[in-house]
């Protein structure tokens with residue numbers, strides 16, 4: 001496989017394939033960095049954070065379906081969400 005070969009060559013840990021279901025849930029579209037490769041700063045949609053109640057509802061629905069992994073990052077910095085610790089805990 002290509003990835004483990006590169007990991008050995010670059011002397012970084014190998015990643016294992018995720019086999020459990022996961023949900024990608026971008027809780028905001030805000031980021032305080034401005035990477036040149038990123039569309040965040042050029043997006044034509046309003047910047048904002050997902051309401052905590054909606055985030056909590058999505059988490060509860062995932063739990064109810066046996067999904068215990070959520071990915072909160074997708075073209076954003078989730079740690080900037082004002083309720084991030086409530087969402088994580």
Ligand code: SF4
Nearest residue numbers: 031033035038075076
């Ligand atoms: S979301 Fe990620 S890629 Fe985009 S500006 Fe922020 S840190 Fe960079």
